[in-house]
Amino acid sequence: KAGVTQTPRYLIKTRGQQVTLSCSPISGHRSVxxxxxTPGQGLQxxxxxxxxxxxxKGNFPGRFSGRQFSNSRSEMNVSxxxxxxxxxxxxxxxxxxGSNTGELFFGEGSRLTVL
Amino acid sequence: AQTVTxxxxxxxxxxxxxxxxxxxxxxxxxxxxxxxxxxxxSRQMILVIRQEAYKQQNATENRFSVNFQKAAxxxxxxxxxxxxxxxxxxxxxxxxxxxxxxFGQGTILTVHP
Numbered sequence: 001k002a003g004v005t006q007t008p009r010y011l012i013k014t015r016g017q018q019v020t021l022s023c024s025p026i027s028g029h030r031s032v033x034x035x036x037x038t039p040g041q042g043l044q045x046x047x048x049x050x051x052x053x054x055x056x057k058g059n060f061p062g063r064f065s066g067r068q069f070s071n072s073r074s075e076m077n078v079s080x081x082x083x084x085x086x087x088x089x090x091x092x093x094x095x096x097x098g099s100n101t102g103e104l105f106f107g108e109g110s111r112l113t114v115l
Numbered sequence: 116a117q118t119v120t121x122x123x124x125x126x127x128x129x130x131x132x133x134x135x136x137x138x139x140x141x142x143x144x145x146x147x148x149x150x151x152x153x154x155x156x157s158r159q160m161i162l163v164i165r166q167e168a169y170k171q172q173n174a175t176e177n178r179f180s181v182n183f184q185k186a187a188x189x190x191x192x193x194x195x196x197x198x199x200x201x202x203x204x205x206x207x208x209x210x211x212x213x214x215x216x217x218f219g220q221g222t223i224l225t226v227h228p
Contacts, residue, residue: 003159033214042221043206048214056215090160094214102148102210106160 002027004107006091012113018079021110025072025093031055032074033104034066037088046089049074078112086114117142119209121219128197129227135182136192136222138207144168147211149183149190154221155203163205166190194224202226 005024013019025032033048033056045058049068066076072093078085088111092104119140128134140149151163166174166183173181178198182191194201207219 031214035218043216043218045215045217050214058215088158092160092214102150102216103162103165104160104214104216105162106152108157108159 004091004093004105006089006107006110008110009108010111010113012115013081014115015081015083017081018077019081019112020075020077021089021091021112023074023076023091023093023107025074025091026105029093029095029105030072031094032068032072033092033094034074034076035090035092036060037090037109038086043090046076081114083114086112088112117144117209117211117217119207119217119219121205121207121222123222124220125223125225127225127227128194130197130199132197133193133195134197134224136194136205136207136224138190138192138219140188140190140207140209140217142188142209144211147209149181150208150210150216151179151181151190151192152206152208152218153201153203154206160206164192197226199226199228 007022031050034046037043048056052068063079068074088109090109092106147168149166152160153163164176178195180193204221206221208216210216
């Protein structure tokens with residue numbers, strides 16, 4: 001079974017631009033969540049999508065948004081990029097079935113550099 | 116708000132020895148999950164071990180075991196017979212809702228041959 005796939009793996013943008021990151025969850029997993037990882041702030045929860053609906057949201061500005069498609073694939077978008085948005089963005093999937101084990105399966109991440 | 120604290124930014128251990136990584140958390144919830152994740156230099160986070168708060172028995176996975184002290188809100192990870200491949204950043208994490216985990220700042224583990 002293929003793991004969580006994130007694209008692109010690396011990208012460089014300039015301030016003011018926008019970026020879209022993609023995540024394909026493990027087959028059969030219907031929940032996708034996103035995390036931002038930086039040396040200073042560590043791992044911070046962005047949001048979680050399930051059945052194309054945002055179920056949880058972290059404490060990030062409205063420039064950060066996401067969506068989920070009917071095949072469970074998810075995208076996140078960051079508009080009007082700032083230098084502080086440089087980070088590793090991690091996507092994670094889970095089955096989100098009735099028996100919640102809480103375990104998340106992570107992708108390798110998308111490394112965003114904002115110049 | 117829930118918080119997770121890892122007080123050891125870095126730890127080192129000799130190959131074949133035992134090391135314990137510390138984690139404390141703060142919550143008012145009674146039902147939750149605790150995790151240790153490993154992030155090797157390749158970056159992909161891998162689940163090491165999981166503990167349900169309602170279970171009194173400490174979880175074990177081969178060379179990895181936890182010491183879960185619910186009243187003290189402590190959740191330490193013990194790695195026995197350390198191997199070179201254990202070198203990584205280790206994150207302690209807390210979760211209640213689907214998809215939302217609160218992570219500690221991480222502990223970098225170095226394993227010396």
